[in-house]
Amino acid sequence: SYVLTQPPSVSVAPGKTARITCGGNNIGSKSVHWYQQKPGQAPVLVIYYDSDRPSGIPERFSGSNSGNTATLTISRVEAGDEADYYCQVWDSSSCVFGTGTKVTVL
Amino acid sequence: QVTLRESGPALVKPTQTLTLTCTFSGFSLSTSGMCVSWIRQPPGKALEWLALIDWDDDKYYSTSLKTRLTISKDTSKNQVVLTMTNMDPVDTATYYCARTPWGDDDIGGMDVWGKGTTVTVSS
Numbered sequence: 256s257y258v259l260t261q262p263p264s265v266s267v268a269p270g271k272t273a274r275i276t277c278g279g280n281n282i283g284s285k286s287v288h289w290y291q292q293k294p295g296q297a298p299v300l301v302i303y304y305d306s307d308r309p310s311g312i313p314e315r316f317s318g319s320n321s322g323n324t325a326t327l328t329i330s331r332v333e334a335g336d337e338a339d340y341y342c343q344v345w346d347s348s349s350c351v352f353g354t355g356t357k358v359t360v361l
Numbered sequence: 362q363v364t365l366r367e368s369g370p371a372l373v374k375p376t377q378t379l380t381l382t383c384t385f386s387g388f389s390l391s392t393s394g395m396c397v398s399w400i401r402q403p404p405g406k407a408l409e410w411l412a413l414i415d416w417d418d419d420k421y422y423s424t425s426l427k428t429r430l431t432i433s434k435d436t437s438k439n440q441v442v443l444t445m446t447n448m449d450p451v452d453t454a455t456y457y458c459a460r461t462p463w464g465d466d467d468i469g470g471m472d473v474w475g476k477g478t479t480v481t482v483s484s
Contacts, residue, residue, distance in 0.1 A: 256424060288470030290408075297457055297477050298408065303470035341408055345468050348421050350398065350410035 257346040259353035266359045273329040275356045277342030280323060285344045287325040289318060293338045301340075302327060334360050363387035365397075365458050365475035372481050373448050379480060383441040383458030390416055390436050394463035397441045398471055399432065401454040409454075413461060414441055450482045 260278040267273040277287060287305050290298035300309050302318035305325065315330045329336055337360045342353035369381035381399070388395060399411040412432040413421045422430050431444045441458060456478050459471035 286464075286467055286469070290471075292408075297474040298459075298471075299474070300470045300472050303472070304464060309472060343408075343470065349424060350400075350413065352400075352408040352410060355407045 256349075257344070257351045259342055259344065259351055261340075261342060261353040261356045263354070264357045264359065266361055267329075267332045268361045269332055269334060271332055273332050273336070273358055275327040275329075275340050275342075275358065277325040277327070277353050278323055279325075279344065279351075282323055282325050282344065283321045285320075285346065287318065287320050288343045289316075289327045290341045290343065291336075291338045292341065298341065329358070332358075332360055336360060363460060363473045365460060365473060367456060367458050367475045367478040369456070369478055369480065371479060372483065374484050375449055375482060377448050379445045379448050379452070381443045381445075381456055381458075381478065381480075383443070383475060385439050385441070385458075385460070388460060390414075390434050390439070390441070392416055396461040396463065396468065397434070398459050398461045399441075399443045400457045400459060400471070401452075402457070402477075403451075403454040406454075411445075411456075412443060415463075448482045453480065453482050455479050 289302040292298040305320040396415040
């Protein structure tokens with residue numbers, strides 16, 4: 256089965272840039288979606304189809320996907336960005352979530 | 362405004378069958394390209410996809426749980442039902458349903474989620 260690997264944690268200072276990677280075999284050939292989940296809340300879609308932002312999601316959130324790695328980038332990080340982030344793809348009519356990354360704002 | 366709400370028992374005993382209902386509004390599951398997914402999250406752990414049903418009544422299941430899951434829809438009631446048999450304490454989790462629309466070429470992200478319902482499996 257298809258596996259998506261994320262770093263368990265990323266720490267970033269306010270105002271700096273956070274990059275969260277999602278590794279998978281030839282993931283560049285798939286569409287990647289990203290979710291933000293704050294404690295006690297349901298996930299929220301922040302990036303879809305690699306790099307599109309849903310309405311209401313700040314432009315500070317961006318995505319890219321190539322080769323074996325997809326990346327979610329959060330620019331000008333704010334305290335409110337502290338959350339768990341998950342990548343997700345569809346593989347052979349099955350949904351796969353990444354292992355999740357906890358973003359800590361220092 | 363699109364909303365989804367999960368409902369079902371908060372506590373089930375081991376070996377019992379769990380039935381969860383997702384009641385939604387703001388969209389129709391009879392619309393071409395529309396789907397609803399079920400996802401769960403054990404305490405402190407990652408998201409796990411369970412099943413998806415589409416507008417054409419096609420159904421897709423997690424490979425590891427396929428033998429225990431059944432997903433169905435009632436378009437007239439705007440509901441999607443998930444049953445999971447032979448429940449075990451490891452199935453303790455928050456269960457979510459989410460709208461999952463198709464894009465131009467392939468299925469997209471889960472763009473609206475319910476708040477989730479917590480299910481504990483214990484005798």
